[in-house]
Amino acid sequence: MTTPTPPERRGIFTPELLDRCISCGFCLPACPTYAVTRDEASSPRGRISLMRALETGQLSDGDPTLTEQASFCLGCRACEPVCPAGVRYGALLEEWRDHQWTGQRTPWLVRPLTWAVNRRWRIRLAGLTRRHARARTDHAGPHLMLGCVERLLFPGVSRAVARLRPELDIPTGQGCCGALHAHNGQLDRGRRLARELGDQLPGTIVTTAGGCAAHLSDVLGRDRVVELSEYLTRVGVPPLTPLTVDGRRARVAVQDSCHLRNGMGVFREPRDLVSRVADLVELPHASTCCGAAGSYSVLRPRDSRRVLDPKLAEIDQAGVDFVVVVNPGCQRQLATGLRRSGSPVRVLHLAELLDRATTG
Amino acid sequence: MTDTAPAPADGVVDDRLLAELTGIVGAAHVRYADGELVPFAHDATPLFHHRPDVVVFPESTEQVAAVLRLATERRVPVVPRGAGSNLCAATVPLRGGIVLVLTRMDRILEISAEELLAVAQPGVTNSALATAAASHGLLFAPDPGSRTVATVGGNVATCAGGLRGLKYGVTRNYVLGLEVVLATGEVIRTGGRLWKDVAGYDLTRLLTGSEGTLGVITEVTMALLPMPPASGAGVAYFPSLADAGRAVTGIVTGGLLPATLEFLDQKCIGAVEDYARLGLRRDAGALLLFGDDGPDDVVRRNLARMAERCTDSGALDVVVAGEVTQAEALFEARRCSLPALSRLAPVTVLEDVCVPRPRIAQMVDQIDRIADQHGVLVCTFGHAGDGNLHPTACIDLADGDAEARVGRFFDEVFRSALALGGTITGEHGVGAAKLPHLQARLGRAQMDLLRRLKTAFDPAGILNPGKVGS
Numbered sequence: 001m002t003t004p005t006p007p008e009r010r011g012i013f014t015p016e017l018l019d020r021c022i023s024c025g026f027c028l029p030a031c032p033t034y035a036v037t038r039d040e041a042s043s044p045r046g047r048i049s050l051m052r053a054l055e056t057g058q059l060s061d062g063d064p065t066l067t068e069q070a071s072f073c074l075g076c077r078a079c080e081p082v083c084p085a086g087v088r089y090g091a092l093l094e095e096w097r098d099h100q101w102t103g104q105r106t107p108w109l110v111r112p113l114t115w116a117v118n119r120r121w122r123i124r125l126a127g128l129t130r131r132h133a134r135a136r137t138d139h140a141g142p143h144l145m146l147g148c149v150e151r152l153l154f155p156g157v158s159r160a161v162a163r164l165r166p167e168l169d170i171p172t173g174q175g176c177c178g179a180l181h182a183h184n185g186q187l188d189r190g191r192r193l194a195r196e197l198g199d200q201l202p203g204t205i206v207t208t209a210g211g212c213a214a215h216l217s218d219v220l221g222r223d224r225v226v227e228l229s230e231y232l233t234r235v236g237v238p239p240l241t242p243l244t245v246d247g248r249r250a251r252v253a254v255q256d257s258c259h260l261r262n263g264m265g266v267f268r269e270p271r272d273l274v275s276r277v278a279d280l281v282e283l284p285h286a287s288t289c290c291g292a293a294g295s296y297s298v299l300r301p302r303d304s305r306r307v308l309d310p311k312l313a314e315i316d317q318a319g320v321d322f323v324v325v326v327n328p329g330c331q332r333q334l335a336t337g338l339r340r341s342g343s344p345v346r347v348l349h350l351a352e353l354l355d356r357a358t359t360g
Numbered sequence: 361m362t363d364t365a366p367a368p369a370d371g372v373v374d375d376r377l378l379a380e381l382t383g384i385v386g387a388a389h390v391r392y393a394d395g396e397l398v399p400f401a402h403d404a405t406p407l408f409h410h411r412p413d414v415v416v417f418p419e420s421t422e423q424v425a426a427v428l429r430l431a432t433e434r435r436v437p438v439v440p441r442g443a444g445s446n447l448c449a450a451t452v453p454l455r456g457g458i459v460l461v462l463t464r465m466d467r468i469l470e471i472s473a474e475e476l477l478a479v480a481q482p483g484v485t486n487s488a489l490a491t492a493a494a495s496h497g498l499l500f501a502p503d504p505g506s507r508t509v510a511t512v513g514g515n516v517a518t519c520a521g522g523l524r525g526l527k528y529g530v531t532r533n534y535v536l537g538l539e540v541v542l543a544t545g546e547v548i549r550t551g552g553r554l555w556k557d558v559a560g561y562d563l564t565r566l567l568t569g570s571e572g573t574l575g576v577i578t579e580v581t582m583a584l585l586p587m588p589p590a591s592g593a594g595v596a597y598f599p600s601l602a603d604a605g606r607a608v609t610g611i612v613t614g615g616l617l618p619a620t621l622e623f624l625d626q627k628c629i630g631a632v633e634d635y636a637r638l639g640l641r642r643d644a645g646a647l648l649l650f651g652d653d654g655p656d657d658v659v660r661r662n663l664a665r666m667a668e669r670c671t672d673s674g675a676l677d678v679v680v681a682g683e684v685t686q687a688e689a690l691f692e693a694r695r696c697s698l699p700a701l702s703r704l705a706p707v708t709v710l711e712d713v714c715v716p717r718p719r720i721a722q723m724v725d726q727i728d729r730i731a732d733q734h735g736v737l738v739c740t741f742g743h744a745g746d747g748n749l750h751p752t753a754c755i756d757l758a759d760g761d762a763e764a765r766v767g768r769f770f771d772e773v774f775r776s777a778l779a780l781g782g783t784i785t786g787e788h789g790v791g792a793a794k795l796p797h798l799q800a801r802l803g804r805a806q807m808d809l810l811r812r813l814k815t816a817f818d819p820a821g822i823l824n825p826g827k828v829g830s
């Protein structure tokens with residue numbers, strides 16, 4: 001009837017992290033994959049039950065449900081702010097995938113993805129063809145982190161930041177922050193890359209990517225890392241003129257970055273900044289994942305779209321001109337989705353929106 | 361055991377049964393791989409685990425009926441489950457068998473402003489129904505702490521309580537009618553849409569709180585109320601729980617019936633503050649959260665009078681929340697008391713005794729004394745207005761005989777509550793967790809009657825065996 005004290009632990013998980021959950025289920029309504037399936041196994045509480053079964057050897061490494069659920073989870077961490085017990089689910093997921101995704105059990109695309117950004121020279125080589133910002137200042141002021149995905153896919157974002165805040169130092173020889181690795185079963189490498197980046201960019205690091213910001217601050221400490229909207233709130237922006245569309249004030253929605261909101265508690269700042277140049281329209285589910293979820297949209301495209309579709313419908317309903325994002329994954333996901341659905345709504349990074357509103 | 365006990369449901373889940381279940385609900389909705397069963401081995405109750413043999417997700421009353429017919433024929437246990445947020449191990453499949461998850465049946469079928477009622481499938485969450493009712497200017501009163509998670513079907517099956525019990529009562533006061541599938545697969549409709557209906561035994565009330573042992577609820581008709589135009593809350597801090605208890609007496613005897621009267625002891629205040637960061641006073645021995653709803657001027661006057669009573673009873677400090685958002689934040693903080701306590705130790709075991717209102721302070725004193733005796737860290741919070749207390753033991757199972765000590769602690773707490781004219785569970789239910797204590801509350805004759813009732817509903821004894829009525 002009642003189980004005695006759990007048997008031997010295998011040491012896959014940090015005990016304090018795994019013991020925190022009391023299975024109250026308060027996380028269920030916050031979980032996008034539970035919303036899709038209504039199945040306990042694809043909820044945070046259910047996944048923690050699976051982790052516990054793995055830890056105590058009740059389930060073996062190759063158990064198909066373990067494999068499926070470790071990869072089905074978006075890793076959006078929406079369960080964390082709603083957890084009164086303070087379970088650090090994101091950290092548990094990293095430990096889970098670190099164990100789960102070894103050898104044959106690694107989703108095959110993870111390896112080329114992480115390989116591409118393992119080395120600084122690979123990122124730099126790829127970046128040569130892209131017009132991201134390059135600005136060496138003569139002082140050691142705060143550094144702008146370019147981000148390996150953003151500098152390749154959205155080089156305009158760092159150029160916009162450089163115009164908004166010319167004091168930022170933007171060295172091109174910077175590597176990947178390792179978030180991609182940490183979230184995809186290469187925890188040690190992910191942490192090492194973050195520390196290396198911390199050495200390359202000493203002092204304050206300003207980032208335009210919520211996912212990178214959360215990972216960097218986990219490894220380097222919250223005080224070293226400032227996400228762009230936080231930075232602009234702190235140091236200010238150049239004079240702005242409200243944006244207009246067809247002679248009226250532009251209507252702009254904000255899509256949160258999951259890790260920025262759930263991991264770092266930053267969500268007011270982007271909205272405040274948007275409100276200064278446009279009418280802010282709050283999407284009903286702005287705080288829930290868009291399905292990009294780092295590499296998820298590449299690894300599980302069908303599930304990614306199942307999560308995205310209701311969001312596209314919400315954006316369509318909201319009657320906005322722009323959706324503002326603060327993370328390149330969300331930018332790619334929403335831009336692709338909206339284009340595919342023939343929507344006239346444009347997706348801009350916060351920096352790009354503010355840059356457009358800068359006078360003179 | 362007497363001769364009235366149902367026969368054991370000792371049938372096994374074999375390939376043939378799995379194939380038949382698949383035929384009923386479709387392959388995607390039948391799960392039986394090892395890993396798929398793990399999350400259904402427990403609910404929100406600590407210390408109780410047992411894996412089912414198969415998990416089935418029906419989407420209609422017909423499918424539920426077909427599953428139950430089959431299960432009765434094969435004598436296989438069936439445990440109905442909503443969100444699994446109950447706190448008495450009501451949905452732990454102690455004998456294995458089928459866990460029947462009703463979360464796919466999550467449609468709100470009707471909200472009638474004219475008849476003041478809602479008709480819903482069992483898998484709708486409490487919050488979703490409350491939100492839908494609110495959009496029609498109506499209040500769905502049952503308000504358990506787990507309302508964002510818990511399903512309405514689960515609420516009814518456990519007769520859940522909540523934070524509004526004093527003025528509004530509990531779930532049973534709002535159940536007008538049920539559609540229920542009996543173990544044999546027969547579908548019955550009890551009660552209905554009527555406020556007055558005394559045709560026959562009140563089966564609606566019997567099924568409410570029956571914890572899945574008499575039938576599977578497939579549709580509920582719930583009474584709604586006009587939404588009160590305003591609400592407000594305040595917080596009073598006291599040197600001790602005894603002082604807070606006096607304030608409660610002062611409030612209730614002073615002609616006030618507040619919507620909410622909740623309390624936290626000092627340890628709970630600390631844990632909740634760690635999570636919610638509302639600026640609660642950690643140095644106080646007890647916190648009383650009081651609230652009311654109604655017309656704006658009435659709410660304001662009542663809150664002022666409650667604040668006065670608190671001051672008269674020796675409150676250190678009384679703060680009436682200025683805005684609705686502030687009041688909501690206080691209630692949210694109170695709702696998360698239990699999970700917030702888990703910050704103190706790896707396992708939190710909570711109980712649910714209820715005593716006559718004037719005995720609250722006495723009960724709390726006894727809880728603290730018994731906790732000291734057994735060397736258990738216990739934090740207590742609860743519904744002061746209802747006499748309903750949640751002493752919560754925070755333990756580390758790795759710590760030697762902690763589990764045994766907690767067991768002895770609660771045994772004694774139950775005895776004390778009964779001696780004070782109270783009960784072993786006010787709102788969480790009996791489930792597997794409190795079944796051993798049920799006879800002390802009900803006596804032999806009533807226990808036998810429960811078993812005979814159970815047999816009448818469930819001749820093969822397949823429904824949630826090992827719980828009430830078994």
